[in-house]
Amino acid sequence: xxxxxxxxxxxxxxxxxxxxxxxxxxxxxxxxxxxxxxxxxxxxxxxxxxxxxxxxxxxxxxxxxxxxxxxxxxxxxxxxxxxxxxxxxxxxxxxxxxxxxxxxxxxxxxxxxxxxxxxxxxxxxxxxxxxxxxxxxxxxxxxxxxxxxxxxxxxxxxxxxxxxxxxxxxxxxxxxxxxxxxxxxxxxxxxxxxxxxxxxxxxxxxxxxxxxxxxxxxxxxxxxxxxxxxxxxxxxxxxxxxxxxxxxxxxxxxx
Numbered sequence: 001x002x003x004x005x006x007x008x009x010x011x012x013x014x015x016x017x018x019x020x021x022x023x024x025x026x027x028x029x030x031x032x033x034x035x036x037x038x039x040x041x042x043x044x045x046x047x048x049x050x051x052x053x054x055x056x057x058x059x060x061x062x063x064x065x066x067x068x069x070x071x072x073x074x075x076x077x078x079x080x081x082x083x084x085x086x087x088x089x090x091x092x093x094x095x096x097x098x099x100x101x102x103x104x105x106x107x108x109x110x111x112x113x114x115x116x117x118x119x120x121x122x123x124x125x126x127x128x129x130x131x132x133x134x135x136x137x138x139x140x141x142x143x144x145x146x147x148x149x150x151x152x153x154x155x156x157x158x159x160x161x162x163x164x165x166x167x168x169x170x171x172x173x174x175x176x177x178x179x180x181x182x183x184x185x186x187x188x189x190x191x192x193x194x195x196x197x198x199x200x201x202x203x204x205x206x207x208x209x210x211x212x213x214x215x216x217x218x219x220x221x222x223x224x225x226x227x228x229x230x231x232x233x234x235x236x237x238x239x240x241x242x243x244x245x246x247x248x249x250x251x252x253x254x255x
Contacts, residue, residue: 112147112148113148115145115146116146116147117151119139119142119143119145119146120146120158122139122142123139123142123143123155124158126139126162127158127161127162127165127219127220127221127222128222130251130252130254131166131222132254133254133255136162136166139158139159139162140159140162140163143155160218161218161220164213165220165223168207168208168209168223169254171207171208171209172207172209172223172226172252173249173252175203175204176204176230176245176248176249176252177245177249178203179203179230179245180244180249182196182200184196185237185243188240193237193238194238196237197235200234201234204230204231214227226248226251226252230245233248
């Protein structure tokens with residue numbers, strides 16, 4: 001059965017717990033939007049870092065003022081009450097700044113969590129698309145940037161599949177090309193035709209990708225679709241229908 005038209009079930013993280021608590025359906029058309037969201041979150045994190053740095057600088061400045069005033073031996077007793085009031089106000093301002101920093105850092109954790117979620121979502125979605133060297137490498141790079149170690153551990157299979165995507169595509173295409181160019185493909189003799197079909201299916205099933213990933217919980221949906229098409233064509237060919245694998249070969253050709 002074809003899976004290409006299906007939506008992909010992806011898992012979304014509830015922040016700040018970073019636990020994947022429910023399934024959501026996301027269409028392939030949303031891939032571009034997810035990438036835009038990821039870029040926006042990166043920009044937001046950068047802005048948060050700038051704010052934290054500015055607030056930290058403010059605290060340092062206030063601390064310098066307080067220290068200088070404490071060390072000033074020229075302060076008269078008559079000014080002591082006024083100074084204590086100033087120091088109290090500055091301490092309050094410093095505490096306020098610290099609270100703002102804590103709030104910003106908490107916001108950053110949420111942003112990073114959302115970025116981690118999107119990196120996983122985009123990576124899974126791309127497994128339903130034809131292999132693209134550029135985007136597979138981007139997916140691997142973005143996965144390596146995930147900050148939550150539990151998420152990275154639970155979804156390491158996403159990176160693994162993108163790493164083997166090229167080799168698996170090339171090997172599958174090589175086998176299907178052999179089937180396409182087999183001189184017995186056009187032979188209508190039942191015995192020869194049946195042998196051709198059996199040998200073709202066996203070659204596909206002997207692929208390391210087929211043995212380890214095909215139709216498993218974690219798989220490359222796009223390759224599974226092409227394998228299904230090829231086996232279906234071979235099965236129909238055994239019943240007397242012609243089998244042309246040209247379209248599958250085109251589907252496995254990338255730039």
